[in-house]
Amino acid sequence: MRNTTGAHGTALGSFLQARRSRLRPEDVGLDSDGKHRRVAGLRREEVAQLARVSVNYYTRLEQGQNRSASPEVLDALAGALRLSQDERAHLHDLAGSAGTQARPEPVAEHVRPAVARMISVYEQGPAVVLGRQLNILAWNELARILFSGHIDLGATETLPNLAELVFLEPGARRLYPVWTDEAHELAGYLRVMVGRYPGDPALSALVSKLSDNSPEFAKIWSGHVVWDKTHGTRYLHHPEVDRLTLSFETLRLPDSPDQCVILYQAEAGSESERALRSLLAGRNGQNG
Structure with missing residues (x-):
């Protein structure tokens, strides 16, 4: 199985490197020296300067x-890397798992x-209802209807994994x-969960499976995308x-914060x- 988080500290370092590579000096208020850069993005010393830490430490x-x-x-x-709120939280998760801070253990x-x-x-x-491993833990009839329109869900009662489907x-x-x-x-949401639960074998197995079988996933994953959007279209x-x-709106359950209840609706x-009413009425008619 591929190691999806690497040795302690590697995931944190890879994330920092990926984020500095997407910035240019002018993006963060620094003057470009006009010299050709062998790699894209900020240099380590520039990040250290912006964060006010030593270059050696960074x-x-x-x-x-x-x-x-x-x-x-x-x-x-x-702040130096212009991280979003989701990326900032992910950075703290990675630092916690790389160091000695206590980290949450995955539970069933x-x-x-x-x-x-x-x-x-x-x-x-x-x-x-979506779990931390992107398993669909529960869904309603309209969700099942929409998925089955293009995907053969089979006769099993086991609900699918959303990442594997996509x-x-x-x-x-x-x-x-x-x-x-x-x-x-x-992929961005899965990255958040891996940062939060680096020792979860099911998460590691899922990332390995997707990386081995989907070139698109492997490419996105290598970019360290982080996403935890709670609403949108x-x-x-x-x-x-x-x-x-x-x-859609995403609701977190207080006693199960890694489970998301995602509710969709159309404009009145x-x-x-x-169309949604037609689909539901048609399926209810078949069942009746």
């Missing part, structure tokens, strides 16, 4: 030779029956008309009703709302 941190960094230093590095995931019932009666749009099932590219966006967002397609435009009075 170099050791990036190379995995230094496994400790205070929250203040991490925040300074986040189960959906509370009350949450599963809430999802099952939601009819405004698709609804899913990257390994050919039908996913028809289900998601803007497939590239979905792919980047899922999703475009879906179903062969019976064509394209759907849905907004829109073609997408009428």
Whole structure:
């Protein structure tokens, strides 16, 4: 199995290196020296200057030779590298797992029956409960209808893994008309979970499987994309009703913070709302 996080410190160093490589001196208020740069992005000494740490300290941190960094230093590095809120949180997760800080241990995931019932009666749009390993832990009828429009879900009662569907099932590219966006967002969310649970063997196995079987995933993963978006717009397609435009909201369960309840809905009075009603009515009619 491929080591997806590397030795202690390597994941942190790889993330820092990836983030400095995307910045130019002018992006952070530094004057370019006009010399040709052998590699893209900021130099280590420029990051150290911006974060007000020594070059030697930053170099050791990036190379995995230094496994400790205070929250203040991490925040300074986040500012120097212009990290987003999600990236900043990921940086702290990586530093915690590389050092001696206690880290959360993965536990088996189960959906509370009350949450599963809430999802099952939601009819405004698709609804899913997503676990930290991107397993779909529960979904409602509209979600099942939309997925089965392009993907053979089989007769098994086991719910699918969303990342495996998106990257390994050919039908996913028809289900998601803007497939590239979905792919980047899922890989970014998986990166967040790997940073939070670096010792989770199921997460490591999933990343290895996707890397070995999806060149697109391997390319996105190498860029250290981090994404934990809580709301937005999703475009879906179903062969019976064509394209759907849905907004979504992500809710965290207080007693299971790594489980996400994702609720989709169409704008009131829109073609997408009428299409969802048609799909649900048609399936209810078949079942009746």
